[in-house]
Amino acid sequence: MAVQTTRVALFPTCLTDTLFPDTARAVVRLLERLGCSVELPLDATCCGQMHYNTGYADHARPLAAALVSAFAGYDAVVAPSGSCVGMVREVHPRLGAGGTRMYELTEFLVDVLGVTDVRAYFPHRVTYHPTCHSLRLLGVGDRPLRLLSAVRGLELVELDEADTCCGFGGTFAVKNAETSTAMLTDKMWNVLGTGAEFVTAGDNSCLMHIGGGLSRNRSGVRAVHIAEILASTEEDPWVATR
Structure with a gap:
């Protein structure tokens, strides 16, 4: 049975939000099924990964600060992207943006909610x-x-x-x-x-x-x-x- 986490925020990431919104919707359905209340802060921005990886750290820094501010106060932030979560957890502190309690989806399910059977059905x-x-x-x-x-x-x-x-x-x-x-x-x-x-x-x-x-x-x-x-x-x- 899931452990309820009261304030969970979804960070859908730029690519998912723009091109694959069904993934973000799926994350919300899944987490709500497991007892979470999911919010989507409207002022959340890009994590700055593309800028940073291309050599524009100064352009990534304000994006990182804005993202940290947008997700302040939540028990956990969940993202369907190991790439963006890695940027937030590993690089944002180097940019002086502080930390965000952000989890990749599968580690949140297993480590925080303590579940591996999410009652899914996919006959393929x-x-x-x-x-x-x-x-x-x-x-x-x-x-x-x-x-x-x-x-x-x-x-x-x-x-x-x-x-x-x-x-x-x-x-x-x-x-x-x-x-x-x-x-x-x-x-x-x-x-x-x-x-x-x-x-x-x-x-x-x-x-x-x-x-x-x-x-x-x-x-x-x-x-x-x-x-x-x-x-x-x-x-x-x-x-x-x-």
Whole structure:
């Protein structure tokens, strides 16, 4: 049974809010199902990761300060992105912005709420890609796999070379397009080798990259954020909208 956390804020992140709003909605449905009251501060801004990673730390600093201010006073802040959470927890203090009690979704579910069975239902064959920031910076470990393994109807298949980068890396994919595409090709081959219907991850940025490649090649494999799988139930099943 979930441990109720009174004031939980959602940080949807720029990419999710702009391109994949269904993921943010899924996070809210999931957390409310588990007993949380979820709020979305309207003055929350970009975490500044793109600016910082591109060498513009001075531009990232006011964004970091604004984000910390927006989420002050909450028991916890949850984001469906290991990449942005890593920025907030590891880089914001270096920018003098202070800290924010922010969690990547799967670590919040397992470590804070103390659940691995979220009463989800997703009757499909699924493989999981651990994104670089969640794996190496946050150390989420097997939390996503434990959550997926408890989903009724879901067949979880192992991904070869799962811990290799998909090649996105934010602006890396723009500045180093040929290298990024080669890395993506390797990742897609490994995904296709699983025979999965869906590939999932904790970051929409990586899923956009992988899913875009799979779609362009008409592979039939869909990319879906883990939040949307965990929010899916028999009463409220996941519906493909992408």
